[in-house]
Structure formats: structure tokens, C-alpha cells
Amino acid sequence: MSHPEEDLGELEELDAIVDVLVDSAPPGSHDQERRHSITSDEEDALSAAGAIAVLRRGLAATPELRQGVVLTLALAVATALGKLAVPILIQQILDRGVFGKDGYRPGFVAAACCGAAVGIIALYFISRATFLRLVRSAEASLLGLRVRTFHHIQRLSLADHVEQRRGALVARVTSDVETLAQFTEWGAVAWIVDTVLIVTTVAVMVVYSPPLAAVAVAVFLPLLPALGYLQRRQLAAYDELRTAVGGTLSEVSELVTGASVVQAYGLQRRTRRRLDRAARTQYKAQMGAAKWFAVMFPLSDFFGALALATVISVGALNGPAWGLDLGKLVAFVFLVNLLLGPIAELSEILDQTQTAIAGWRKILGVLATPIDVTEPENGITLPTGPLAVDFEDLRFTYRTGGEVLRGINLHLPAGAYVAVVGETGSGKTTIAKLLCRLADPTAGTLRVGGIDLRQVAPESRRSTVRMVPQDGFLFDTTIAENVRVGAPETSDAAIQSAFDSLGLGGWLEDVPGGLHAPVGERGGSLSVGERQLVALARAQLGNPGLLVLDEATSSVDPKTEQALSEALERLTAGRTVVNIAHRLSSAERADLVVVVDNGNVVETGTHAELVAAGGTYATLYSSWLGNTRVLRDD
Amino acid sequence: MRRGGALLWLSVRAQAGPFALAIVGATLFAVMAVVGTVVIGRITDKVIIPAFEEGGVSNRAVALAAAAVIGASLLRIVGVVLRRYFGQMAQRRMQMLWFKRVTDRYLAVPLSWFDDQPTGQLLAHADADCERSTIAMQPLPFSIGVLIIIIVSMTLLAFVDPVLLAVAVCLFPGLALINKAYTKRVEGPAAATQARVGDVSAVAHESFEGTLLVKTLGLEAREVARLKEKADQLRQERLIVGRLRAGFEPGLDALPSLGTIALLWLGAGRLASGAITTGQLVQAMVLFGILAFPFRIVGFLLEELPRAVVANDRVQQVLVAPKRLLPTTTVALPTGPLDVVLDAVSFTHGPDAVLRDVSARVAPGEVVALVGATGSGKSTLCSLIAHLIDPDAGSVLIGGVPLPETDPVEFHRTTALVFQESFLFSDSVRENLSLGDDIDDDVIFAALDIAKARSFVERLPHGLDEKLGERGVTLSGGQRQRLSLARALLRQPRVLLLDDATSAVDATVERAILDGLRHSVAATTVIVAHRISTIALADRVLMLDGGRITAEGTHHELLAQPSYAALVRAYEQAPL
């Protein structure tokens, strides 16, 4: 029935749809942490600004689209002219070809018909060419917009990413752009064609008989507020529907991503209940929207019939007196019918237009989100070799919650092996994030190699400062590719030797497929410890002057961890290493131990000094000893 | 096509009531649409022509004409409303039916089934695929109505004039053929376009999911290039579709116009020769107007049908997934502490034999530590005991009852597993702990106390009612882990499985948690552990190596074994 690739494609396209829908989940579920998020400030300002403002700003942000506007106009006029040809021809033939003063004039009829046919064929070719140009220019501009938006999102800080649902961000570069594509190639054309058609139809009516035209227009007028009302109701209904669909998807997504918890805790019945509730809400919302959808079109039909009845009655009763003739009145009947088409179509594409404007607004909202970690103009390149790190009264607060780092002053000498230890939630990961400039300190400065991190050129920073994060994310590809992202030009042999140098060659041999084994979504086909091994090998490539390890071996067995630590120590000669670990084995061998407690650095010194000092570290260490040593008296 | 028909038939039968109403509506609309043209024709002859040629018409005739036009419209409206509303109802109900079946299956499949299913696809199956499966139901009533329109209007036209009928017979099948050819040619590129949209979405998704990595490694440029490549492929695919559409769409407007011109040309002659009346010519032209659209509707149906079948195939793939075996007769677990027995258990992940012929027993109330190198199968063993996966060979028993024979509800009340990677729902802290059960705050706080999570939960701005972000992103690693631990303790399980459940907490807190466990939890416990303190908490130790249990005994007994000592005493070799 269909090719396999096609199926796959559709599946993925569905993902995209799901993303939009997830994105439109009820905002309430997150409002606690959304105070500064992209969706609130920027977008609210835009939504207040209304559709016209969105259009203006959108066109400013996408200059390529302006060329499309001209083409769209040309296309619309061509199409409208083609449609108008027929009623005019009817009038001409009836009045001048059949019922005219000279009776039946076959020559005139033939000439008129041929003329009209030639005109329609010519317009066909014009429309075709214009449409092609339109598609080309629209696609080019949308490609630009998509890439620019994606790039902007990439440059947004981690905090912005944390605040957004992932699906929402994906939607910005997929479905939102898609709605725009749809709109530029269908909706926008329809709008202009329909408007031109309505205007020209009314104009032709006026030419035939001004009073009758006035009557027809007057009958149609009340349709506008009625449609406006329906449109608002329909929009509200669609909003409700999107919220409901978002709700259903969140339930399904929790069922799917949390399947292990659902099964381990026997939550099937609870989940079923919640799913049923969500599905019921969604069905109700769907039928609520269906109600408006059902009456939308009939409404125009009814006004059309009303106009027709009025035109016929008034025309038949007063026509002769107003100087109308048979052909013109018949043409009027067709003109009223002709009006009906665009009006009905407009009422239906209003919906598509709203979606497109909403999508555009969201894209503009993202593009307008300031990048809070801005890269410097002429950044300074960090020196090669080990780098010293200086914290000066460094403070940090996440967008929600209280101050997490409360004035840290610290000097880490170049080439030192530094262990950062401290209670959970004390702010260690936060320090690591600041070192990689995933966020900027709220106050104070952070210097690497003597240079304020904010002044460092981004390329230099990325190749010189490397972090192995707490939870090892792997791309859904092979082990080798996952290592290679750290240093793109690396050969398989070099990757193999990176594993070997960490003493992991043996482990790799045991993995079926070795370097080319696929790791699964998020690395799911590897055990948790194994994922950390791959992440370490990745950091090992490249030659960072500052290496930050955030619990990089927390799930690895002690023997492997010891072997890894030794290897790392050997390999990291000539680098500064900041190792965050709960396993104090790393602290024992460190040049400097930094103890963080509740956002403050409470102790610094070597392991021996701190143990002797008998402070926080000494307590921590004795717990660690108790936790890891076979006590002598055992 | 046949499968499409079968799918439609199945859906129609399942939603017979609303569907029948929709068809009644469509039929009413069809008939009234044609009647409308007759009305216009008659009005032309009886009202408009007399008004101009015979010097006036009676008010009564005019009123009748107006009433007829409006009456026809009202009946059409009733038809449209019925068709649209009940058509939607049939479709949406069917969608919900598929949704329920798919999600029921998600709840019934074994956990391992989820391994090879990308999350995005699982979501798509429950949502978009269910919707798509029903998408062909929408144009169906209208299509049936359209067939009526075509038949009735052709017949009417035949009555009006055979010459005009001939024009229609030439034109409309031509339109249908063009429509069909277009659909056929655009199908491939359109599907390709969808595939490219999928590619773009996949790149974006993965890229945003790995933001931390992208940012720290400076992969932005690479990611932008990756996206640009996919987006450009999409653009090119779109241009192909655009080229086809550029030929087709304007043609669809032009052809009926040309047909009408032909009609007018021939009709003018027939009119002049008196073969037909003006009214009949007008009626024929209005008929042409309403005939052009129906072919598109049938076109939509034919276009949607294969898509519905493809979507439904994916739904069916879910529906044929094997269910977890549910016991036919369940055996109640004994009261009191339970033992756990592994009897010659083997398990394979793909090509990998992870566990081979593993036998062990954990006595009632005993605490057993499970140790082993990275990737040795500890998590796999925990999943087996928690009955998340079934062994390929051998069996697992608790309280003497083989797991497949236990009552699922009772089993879940009895056992709790704390996963190596903490999973938190994006819901409140309370909901994450109680999991929907009605549990007293006192009980919750008692569990938080043991897990040493109470103080930080109390410091959260909304306490227990604080909402957590996606996957709990706003908590630190250790905070997430302690909440998962509390979730398990809260249920006061008789069998407790802790898979490295303290890896992200510091030594002091770990110690406190272990003390709490020792004093206040009386469950049969299996602890996956790396640290000696945890191991020392255990009555006995099992060591996994190469898929087998290679050592078993108390910690002290095992220390004599070099491989065990090398693994657990690694930290002691560290230079001080």
C-alpha cells in the first residue's frame, strides 16, 4: 500500500503535530515557574497588539516575504478576473446575443464565447506562473525564518530552555512554520482573491443597477457581525479544544515516559481513570467546536438565499422601472451566487488565519526573547594549557526560588585537581553550570585564566572549558558518534584509544557491536553506568584546559571508578579539573578540596588539612569512611 | 482500497446512529441543492421573464418565488447542520474508541515492549493515528450526498436538453479524471514532504533535548547546519508539490468556466431555436456550478482513505502487541514477611545474555545487597523481581508464589522498587508521592523523614503542593532521588528493592537514610549498592559477574574472595 520510508515520515510528522498539541497544554500546570518565561511577557505584549501588528512585525522579521505579497496580489487578481468572466458573459449573451434588438446573433455569441475562453485560458497560465513564483518565494523565506528561529532558540540560555516544554520549542520550528507555509500558499491567496472577488462583483452589480446592488449589499450586511460573533465563539471553542488535547497528551506522555513507574507501582487503574477523564473532556470540547463549525457555513447560505430572494422580488417588481433588462437580472442572480462563494470561504478560512497568526506570534515571541547570555563582540581567546579560576563574590539565583549561591570567593590555581563536595542541593551543579557559562552570575564575577568569562570568545570557551553533566544524555546513534560530537574530526582509532586510555577497552569489547553499537533513545540500551563511561570518553577527547566533572562517575562501580580516577588524573596533567562528587575518593587525591554548604564555600584546603581541621569536611569524610571502609575492628 | 472500505465499514457500523443522521442530512442537502436549481430555473421562466417581456408579474408570484428560494435554503441548512454535527460526532466517537483501545494496550503490554518504541511515536499512536484512522469518515456522508446530486442532476439535465447533458457528460468525468491523476501524482511528493517535516522535527527534538550537551560542547553551528539541511530538503520537496498544484488548482477553476462557456454557446443556439427556455438554460448553468465542487469532495475521500488505512495500520500494530500475561487464577500471598526466590533465571537483552541461570533466595525480612560491576545486570535483576520483565527461562517467586500467579493489585501493594534513575511526574510533590491515593500528610512526612527529604520539601515555596517541571528539572539530582525513595517507603512495602537509590546523595545524608531504613523499615530488602556502608547494612551479599552469581554470603565471608574484595574495597586502595 505504501513505502516503508513514507510510513516513517508520516510517523515523524505526527510527532510534530503532537508537539504543537503538547505545547498548547493548559498553562496553569506550570504557572508557578513561568513568571519570566517566553510565553508570558513577550507574547502577551504581542497578543495585545493584535493581528495587524503581528503582520507588520512578521513582515519586518521576514523581509523575503514582502516579495511574496506582490505575487499574491497578482495571483489573486488573475483568479478573480477568471471567475468574473462567466456572469459577465451570461449577461452579454442574453442581452446582446439572444434577446437583443437584433435577435439571435450567432456570430456575436461565438466571438464572445471564444474571447472569454481565450481569456480564461490565458489567465490560467498567468495564475500558474504566479503561483509557482509565490511558492518559490514563500518557501525560501520560510526556510530562512525556520533556520533563524532555530538558531535563536539555540542561543537562548539554559534557563529559557528549562522553562519551556521541549515540545513547545520544537513546535516553533516545525508546526508553527508549517501553519505559516499553509497560510502564505492558501489562506493569504484566498483572502485576497475573495476580497477582490467581492469588491469586483459588487462593482459589476453597481454597473448593472446601482439600486439593486444597494439592496443586495444591504441584505448581506448583517452577515458580518453575525460571522464575527460566530468566529469568536468558534475561536473560544478551539482554544478549549486545544487545551483539552494538550491535557490528553500530557496524560498519555506520562503513561509512556513513566511506564516503568506505572507498572512497578501498579498505577494502571489510576492512569485509566485519568485518561478517561481527559478523553471525555476532549470529546466534549470537540463537539463544542463542532457545533459552531456546523452552523458557520449554513449562515452564509441563508443570507445568500435571502439576498437572492430579495434581488429577484425587487428586480422583478421594480426592474423595468429601474431600467434593468432580462440579461442583467439573470446576471444578478449569478452575481449573488458568486458573492456567496467567497463569503462562505472567508468564514471558513478565518480559522486557518487565526492559527497562522497565532503561530507567527509565537515565532516572533521567540525571536523577541532576549538572549540573556550574550556572547561578546570581539571575544578574548583563552590561552592554551591549564587555566586558573577565580570566583569573586559570586551570587546566583534561579528564576524561581531563593538565592542558590550566596557570595562565593575562591581561587583555583591553574593545573589543580579540585574536588567540590557538599550536601545535596547545596549548589555544586549550579557552580558547574556557571563555569560553562550556561548562565551568568546574578552578581559578582567569574574569571577563567584571568579573564571575565563574559568577555571570552564563545568558540574559545567551548573548546577550552568542558563539562560532563550529572545525567549523561546520549544522542540516538552509535557509541562512536556520541564520542565524536566532542571533536568532529576524530577517527575511530582515536576514539578506541580514548576508551583504552581510560581503561575501558575491555568494557567496550564486551558490548556487542563495540564502537558501532547503537545506544538507543537517550542512551536507553546501555546501563546507567555505561552511559557515564561514554560521556567520559567524549570529554577525554579534545584538549580542554578546564574540565568540569559533575558526578560523572556516580553510577559506576567502585573498582571501575578507581581505575577511571587514576586514568583521569594521569590524563589531566596539564589541565585544571573541577570534580564534583559525593564519593569522597576523588577528594582524597585532590590538590584542593572545596566544601560547599547552602550556597557558601565553607572550607577550602587539602584533604589532610580539612580532616585535621575537624569541620564540615571532617564530618562528611568520616561518614564516607564509615560508608566505604571495612572497619578495622570488623 | 478494499482495506479502506473495510475500515470505513467497520467505523460506520460502530457509530451507526450518528452516522445515519449524518447521511440523512447529506441526502437532504443534496436533494435540496438540486431542487434549488430547479427553483431558480422556474423563477426565471415564471417571474423574471414575465416581468420584462410581459409587462409585470403578480405580487403573489414574486412572494412565492421568494418563499421557494428561502424555503429551499432552510432545508439545505437543516441538511448541512445534521451532516456536519453528526458526522463529527461519529468521527470523534470513533476516535475516542481507538484512543481507548490503544491506551488500554499501553497499560497492558509488558515493560520491555516500550524499549524499542520511540516516545514520539507512542504519543502519535494514541493521538494523531487514532484521529487519522477516522479522517475518511468525514467526507463520507457528503460523498454519498454528492453521488445523489450527480445522479439527480444528470437526470434533470437529461430532461432539460440532451445537448446540454452531452456537455456535462464530457466535462465532469474529465474533471474527475484530472482530479484522480493529480491525486495520484501528488501523493508521493506529499508523503515525502511529510517525511521531511518529520526529519526537521526529529533534529529539533533531539537537539533541544540535549541542550546541555549542545551548549557545553558548542554544537550550535553543527545543529543549525543539521537543521538547515533537513529544512532545505523539505523546501525542495515542497517545490515539487507546489509545481503540481500550480498546474492543478487554477485548472480546477478554469475548466468548469470553460464548460459553462461551452454550455452558454450551445445553449444560446438552443434557446434561439426555442428548444429550451431561458429558465432551463439558467438552471443548467446553476447545476454546473454545484456540480464542480462535488468532484472535489469525492476526491478528498479518495485522498484520505489510504492515509486512514496507513494510520490505522499503526494503531493495529499497537493493538496486536502481546499483553502481559494475567493470571487466570491468582494465589494469595501469605501474610507476614515474604521471601524472594530466583529459580534458574535467565534473561537476554537483544543479543546480550544478561543473566544466566541465576538462582538465589532472600529470606523473609532479610536484607540482601546486590553488588557487581557496571553493566553486570543488577538493574535487570531488580526489574525481574518487581515483575516488570519476565525471565526467558526459570522463575521468580515471592512468598512461594510464582510472580505470574500473584494477584497484580496485591503484588503492587506488597513490593516497591526505587529506580536507579528517578522519574518524577510533572505534577505536585504530593501527587508524586501519593500517586493518586488518599494519604495523610503525617504518613507522607514520616516517609520524607526517612528519605531525608523533609527539610527541603518544607523549604519549597509551596511545600507539598509545589509543582515540579518536566522530569523534575528544577530540583537537584539528590533531591529528585530522595523523593523517589520516599515514594517507595510511603507504601510500606513488604518487599523493597533499592536500585542504587542513594547514588546522588552525599555521605552524611546517605548515612542518615541508611540508619532510618535499618530502624524503621522491616521489609525483605534487596539493595543494589556500591558503598560498603550500604553493603554492611545487609545480612547477606550477592555478587553478580558475567551474568551469574559468583559469590554469596555475608560481607565478611566474601571479603576472602579476591574478586569481591577488589570490587568493594577499591576505595581503600586509594592513596591517603
Ligand SMILES: Nc1ncnc2c1ncn2[C@@H]1O[C@H](COP(=O)(O)OP(=O)(O)OP(=O)(O)O)[C@@H](O)[C@H]1O
Ligand atoms: N532550574 C532551577 N530552577 C530553580 N531552582 C533550581 C534549579 N535548578 C536547581 N535549583 C535549586 O538550586 C539548588 C541547588 O541545586 P544544585 O543542582 O546546584 O545542587 P547540587 O549541589 O548539585 O545538588 P546534588 O548533589 O543533589 O546534585 C537546589 O535547591 C535546587 O532545588
Ligand SMILES: Nc1ncnc2c1ncn2[C@@H]1O[C@H](COP(=O)(O)OP(=O)(O)OP(=O)(O)O)[C@@H](O)[C@H]1O
Ligand atoms: N534496553 C536494553 N537493550 C539492550 N541492552 C540492554 C538494555 N538495557 C540494558 N542492557 C544491557 O544489559 C546489561 C545489564 O544492564 P543493567 O542495567 O542491568 O546493568 P547494571 O548492573 O544495572 O549496571 P549499572 O551499574 O551501570 O547500573 C548491560 O550490558 C546493558 O548494556
Ligand SMILES: [Mg+2]
Ligand atoms: Mg548536582
Ligand SMILES: [Mg+2]
Ligand atoms: Mg543499573
